[in-house]
Amino acid sequence: MSTVWNEGxxxxxxxxxxxxxxxxxxxxxxxxxxxxxxxxLFPAMCYVSETLPGIxxxxxxxxxxxxxxxxxxxxxxxxxxxxxRSDSPTYYYKMILPVGVSNxxxxxxxxxVVHAYRCVSDVPALVLNAPNQxxxxxxxxxxxxxxxxxxxSNSPFALNE
Numbered sequence: 001m002s003t004v005w006n007e008g009x010x011x012x013x014x015x016x017x018x019x020x021x022x023x024x025x026x027x028x029x030x031x032x033x034x035x036x037x038x039x040x041l042f043p044a045m046c047y048v049s050e051t052l053p054g055i056x057x058x059x060x061x062x063x064x065x066x067x068x069x070x071x072x073x074x075x076x077x078x079x080x081x082x083x084x085r086s087d088s089p090t091y092y093y094k095m096i097l098p099v100g101v102s103n104x105x106x107x108x109x110x111x112x113v114v115h116a117y118r119c120v121s122d123v124p125a126l127v128l129n130a131p132n133q134x135x136x137x138x139x140x141x142x143x144x145x146x147x148x149x150x151x152x153s154n155s156p157f158a159l160n161e
Contacts, residue, residue: 003156005094010083010113013095018072018104031070031106031128041066041108043130050126051077051119058116059149059157065133067109073101075125077117082157085112100125114149114157 020027034042051057053075061084071077081095099105100121109115119125136144149157 003092005082005092005156006090008090008093008095010081010093010095011088011090012108012110013081013113014106014108015097016106016108018070018106020072020104029072029104032068032130041068041132043068044132044134046128046130047135048126048128050124051075051117052124053119053122056116056118056150056159059114059155059159060116061114061147061149062111062133062145063147064111065131065145066111067107067115068130068132069107069109070105070128070130071099071107071117071125072104072128073126075119075121075123076100076102077125077127078120079107080116080118080157080159081109082114083112084114085110088112116150116157116159118159 018029018031020029059080076098077100079097079099083090083093085091099107133145136142149155
């Protein structure tokens, strides 16, 4: 039996356009400012990843961690979000967003929202993440806060677009 997802905005997911300020040297874009971000979302670390054309990362979710993604290019991705929080007003909602060079955006993904993205351009896409938790805790000695869904047969989190 397949899960029926409602299409719509997911509660607590924030989508912020990234404005590029360009000049003769290139461009600059503010990803976040302490005065515009709740203190519980302040980053604990930051990393950048490259996703090659046609490749998908996820779907997975976190129990405690909030991800703060920045999608800015040079490629484009399709971002998939599913609200898997039974106490959320948007439980069983999903969102699919184009992000990357054609739609630069910062996206805050709270715990319990399953997420994945696929590079849909002919060039790789870079993704910056500044989560509010350390990967594998202090000294990388703790269990990773991640529930992976990508290798589960008949997963309700299918990237069918």
